[in-house]
Amino acid sequence: LRKRGFSKAESGKIIEKVLMEEGRPPESIFDFVQGITRLARDKTQQDARLDMEGRAKKLLDRVG
Numbered sequence: 001l002r003k004r005g006f007s008k009a010e011s012g013k014i015i016e017k018v019l020m021e022e023g024r025p026p027e028s029i030f031d032f033v034q035g036i037t038r039l040a041r042d043k044t045q046q047d048a049r050l051d052m053e054g055r056a057k058k059l060l061d062r063v064g
Contacts, residue, residue: 001032004059010052013039033060 036056
């Protein structure tokens with residue numbers, strides 16, 4: 001995540017969201033994307049939310 005432009009704090013929160021929702025550590029790109037979009041929903045500013053969702057899309061695009 002750090003190599004993809006996420007801060008250390010964001011990376012920790014993303015992993016935390018996956019642990020909370022899935023009950024296990026992230027194991028795939030899809031798990032990380034789920035965590036990123038879940039964290040983005042907590043953003044109150046639309047610009048920040050869209051930025052984070054855009055970075056999730058870039059990560060997902062690398063797979064497809």
